[in-house]
Amino acid sequence: MSVATDRRTDDLRGRHLLGIDGMDRSDLEEILDLTDTFAEIGRRPIPKVPALRGRTVATVFFEGSTRTRMSFEAAARRLSADTVAFNAGTSSLSKGESIRDTVEVVASYGADLLVVRHSMAGTAHRVAGWTDLSVVNAGDGCHEHPTQALLDCYTLRERRGSLDGMRIAIVGDIRHSRVARSNVLAFTAMGAEVVLVAPATLLPPAIGGWPVTIAHELDPILADLDAVYLLRIQSERITEGLIPSLREYALDFCLTPARLARMRADALVLHPGPTNRGVEISAEAAADGRSVILDQVVNGVSVRMAVLFLLLGSGRQLGAVDAGGSVEGDR
Amino acid sequence: MAERERRQTPPFGGVFVSHARVMTTDDMGRAIRRMAHEVIERNHGVEELVVVGLQTGGVPVAERLAETLADIEGVRPPVGTLDVALHRDDIGLRPVVPEAVTDLTTDLDGRVVVLVDDVLFTGRTIRAALDALCDFGRPRSIQLAVMVDRGHRELPIRPDYVGKNLPTRRDEVVDVHAAGVDLGVMKK
Numbered sequence: 001m002s003v004a005t006d007r008r009t010d011d012l013r014g015r016h017l018l019g020i021d022g023m024d025r026s027d028l029e030e031i032l033d034l035t036d037t038f039a040e041i042g043r044r045p046i047p048k049v050p051a052l053r054g055r056t057v058a059t060v061f062f063e064g065s066t067r068t069r070m071s072f073e074a075a076a077r078r079l080s081a082d083t084v085a086f087n088a089g090t091s092s093l094s095k096g097e098s099i100r101d102t103v104e105v106v107a108s109y110g111a112d113l114l115v116v117r118h119s120m121a122g123t124a125h126r127v128a129g130w131t132d133l134s135v136v137n138a139g140d141g142c143h144e145h146p147t148q149a150l151l152d153c154y155t156l157r158e159r160r161g162s163l164d165g166m167r168i169a170i171v172g173d174i175r176h177s178r179v180a181r182s183n184v185l186a187f188t189a190m191g192a193e194v195v196l197v198a199p200a201t202l203l204p205p206a207i208g209g210w211p212v213t214i215a216h217e218l219d220p221i222l223a224d225l226d227a228v229y230l231l232r233i234q235s236e237r238i239t240e241g242l243i244p245s246l247r248e249y250a251l252d253f254c255l256t257p258a259r260l261a262r263m264r265a266d267a268l269v270l271h272p273g274p275t276n277r278g279v280e281i282s283a284e285a286a287a288d289g290r291s292v293i294l295d296q297v298v299n300g301v302s303v304r305m306a307v308l309f310l311l312l313g314s315g316r317q318l319g320a321v322d323a324g325g326s327v328e329g330d331r
Numbered sequence: 332m333a334e335r336e337r338r339q340t341p342p343f344g345g346v347f348v349s350h351a352r353v354m355t356t357d358d359m360g361r362a363i364r365r366m367a368h369e370v371i372e373r374n375h376g377v378e379e380l381v382v383v384g385l386q387t388g389g390v391p392v393a394e395r396l397a398e399t400l401a402d403i404e405g406v407r408p409p410v411g412t413l414d415v416a417l418h419r420d421d422i423g424l425r426p427v428v429p430e431a432v433t434d435l436t437t438d439l440d441g442r443v444v445v446l447v448d449d450v451l452f453t454g455r456t457i458r459a460a461l462d463a464l465c466d467f468g469r470p471r472s473i474q475l476a477v478m479v480d481r482g483h484r485e486l487p488i489r490p491d492y493v494g495k496n497l498p499t500r501r502d503e504v505v506d507v508h509a510a511g512v513d514l515g516v517m518k519k
Contacts, residue, residue, distance in 0.1 A: 033429040040433050041417070046466040049417035079417075309417075309427070 015134045017307055018124050019144035020185040028189055031306050032154050038305035041078060042298070052081035055312050058111035060103065060127075061138070062088040062118040067273055067297065068138050068147075072115045075304035081312070084109055103127050113312055116140075134311040142176050142204075148272055149182035151303040153190055155296050156227060159268055164191035171197040171218060171253055172231030172280050175204050175242070179272045180231060184212055195221060197253070201242040218253050219262075227268040230255060230280045246279050254278065255285040268292050345517040347506055354495055354512035359478065362494035363392070366476055367399040369492050370445060377408045379443045379471070385460055386414040386431035388449035388507055392478050396447055411435040413446075418459035439468030445492075449507035451477040454488035478507050 020028075041047055057076040059069050069085070076083045086106050097105075099118070106114065113134040116124045124137035139145040156163050168187055174180045174196050187194050194212045196203065203214065215221055222228075233249060243249045250256075255269065260282075263269075269281075269291040277283050286293060354362070374380060377400050384393025390412050401407035414431040446460055457475060464473060476492035481499040499505065499514065506513045 034427065037414070037417075037427060037429055037432070044466055045468065048466065050462070051417040313417075313427075 015311060016124075016128050017136045017146055017311065018128060019137060020146050020149050020182045020189070021144065023185075023189070025189050025191070028150070028153060028186060031150055031303070031310065032157060034306040034310065035150075035154050035299070035302050038078075038309070039299070039302040041305070042302055048078050048080060050080045051309060051313050052076070052079040055079075055081040055112045056084060056110050057081045057113050057115065057308060057312075058084045058086065058106045058109070059115045059138075060086045060106055060117070062099065062116075062123070063139070064089075065117055065138070067300070068117065069115075071297070071300040072136075072138065072147075072304050072308075074301045075308055078301070079305055079308060079313070081112075081308065084111060099123065099127070100130055103130060107131055107133055113308065136307060136311070139178050141178065142181070143178050144182045145178040146182050146186075147300070147304055147307060148179050149186035150307070151296055151300040152183055152229070152270060152272075153186050154299045154303050155270065155292050156187075156192075156268065157190075158295070158299065159292060160226070162191070163187060166192040166226040167195065167224060168192050168227045168229060169195045169197050169215075169218070169221065169225050170229045170231065171255075173202045173234050174198045174231065175202045176234050177231050183229065184210055188212075192226075195225075197221070199243060199249075199252070218259070222259060222262050223264065225263065225267055227270060228255060228263070229270045230275075232272070232274060233276055233279050235276070235279075246276075250279050253280065255281045257282060257284045260285045260288055260290075263290065266290075270296060272296070345519045347504060347513075347515055348518045349506070349513040349515040350503075351514050352511050353497060353514050354479075356509070356511050359494065359511060360395075362478070363395050363399050366492040366494060367396060367403055370396075370400065370474070370476070371404060373474075373491075374443055377404045377406050379441075380408040380445055381411060381437050381439060381442045381470075382408050382445050382447060383411045383413050383435065383460075383464070385446065385448040385456060386412055386416075386433070387428065389447045391509070392449050392476075392507070393447035396445070396476065408445075409437040411437060413460055413463055415456060415459040415463050418463045420455060420459070433463075435467050439464065439470045441469075441471050444470040444473045445476055446473055447476045449478045450505045451475075451480045451488075451490055451493075452483055452505075454484045454486040457488050458486050479505050479512055481505050 041049055059072055061069055073083045111133060114127060115136045115138045116127050117138040119141050121141035121143035123140045124135055128135040137144055137146055153163060170180050170183060184194050188211045195215055196212050197215045197218050199216060267290055269285055271281055271293050275281050275286060285291060371377060382393050382397045384390035393410055397407055397410045412432060412434045414433045416427045444464060474491040477490045478494040479497050480490055480493045481497050483501055504515055504517055
């Protein structure tokens with residue numbers, strides 16, 4: 001518990017966004033409220049403001065990503081920040097450079113904030129301990145992916161007004177999913193009820209403390225759900241023999257047109273992407289009016305603008321004012 | 332300055348203590364009526380106008396100005412709101428207030444924008460607003476209407492329509508609200 005408390009002091013109000021763990025409802029709502037401001041900028045003829053002019057956001061991805069990186073870079077550009085990108089595949093990492101050296105090199109290019117992704121849980125926390133810069137966790141192994149959870153909450157809130165009392169099923173590979181972990185914390189903090197739906201082999205070994213209910217079958221609960229959150233089946237893990245075959249998984253859990261028809265008319269379908277059509281979601285479900293998958297992508301940029309602005313645009317200079325003193329009323 | 336904005340702004344953060352009521356509600360109504368006539372005279376009507384209130388203090392003044400224009404001319408020009416927090420040169424010194432929304436759906440190309448704020452002081456808000464407006468289109472011209480011009484400009488900006496010229500000390504605070512205009516100071 002003390003870890004969470006310590007981390008809390010470093011979270012958004014301070015310098016980092018490392019996870020949803022340790023944030024309460026008011027912390028989340030502060031970010032979601034601010035996101036409205038940035039969503040409006042995205043709808044302008046010229047969707048750009050000078051708020052972070054002169055700041056540099058570095059994306060440091062030790063693990064592959066298309067949309068998360070593009071989303072962070074789009075968010076930074078809309079705030080007029082510069083971006084530098086580090087790609088594990090094409091870097092000196094393949095020559096044996098350590099994570100710590102890599103981070104120090106990226107920092108010395110003048111970055112003000114690091115967006116970090118790595119296949120090992122806890123990497124963003126380690127990086128935050130090594131550097132004075134702000135760190136945003138863009139996914140660490142099977143641990144957390146906080147900006148994904150924030151954009152999912154924002155998408156649900158945009159459609160429903162509030163998550164209070166919503167019954168949300170998270171379906172699929174919970175075991176390997178950082179998205180599931182962050183979303184369980186965020187959805188429940190925002191007042192929703194979460195059901196995890198997966199074969200026993202795709203649930204984490206120690207799930208006792210999670211504020212969720214478990215179901216091994218999707219069909220019996222489908223008609224009661226306000227939202228279905230489908231996770232990508234990470235085909236790269238199938239070799240472990242956790243499920244017999246993709247075909248058999250799809251038989252029980254794929255959101256087919258038949259299952260879609262049994263869902264409530266006002267239910268929502270979410271997916272963090274990339275989707276495997278025919279495995280966890282059918283093309284028909286993805287294209288259905290209840291699917292908000294594209295909203296999630298659009299909202300991802302707005303939420304990340306809010307996060308970057310909170311970390312770079314407000315805190316530090318506010319501190320400087322307190323120290324320096326002389327700020328006139330400035331009409 | 333709107334109450335919630337002042338509450339959250341670090342350099343102030345205190346309590347506003349009024350020394351004098353410099354305008355009453357009636358005075359403000361008369362000033363707005365005069366400004367409305369000036370706007371109409373200068374623009375030969377209201378057909379091409381878009382009235383834009385600056386968040387947060389300028390918004391109610393813009394609404395009253397638009398009402399008065401409609402009252403006189405029979406046509407209400409479109410009214411928008413603009414939040415310039417993200418365009419400021421002192422970003423971070425002032426809070427970004429989620430309730431302070433930008434709502435500018437009218438196409439500004441070729442229109443005459445009347446920018447409205449409650450108090451004109453250093454001119455930095457207006458500088459930011461001019462930047463922001465250019466992201467929404469290319470108005471034929473931009474004119475500036477303010478309830479109170481209190482001086483102390485730091486940029487070459489002047490208003491086109493002024494409710495009241497009010498000489499002030501730099502450390503004083505002008506508060507425009509529904510019941511009138513007060514001159515006072517912030518007490519810790």
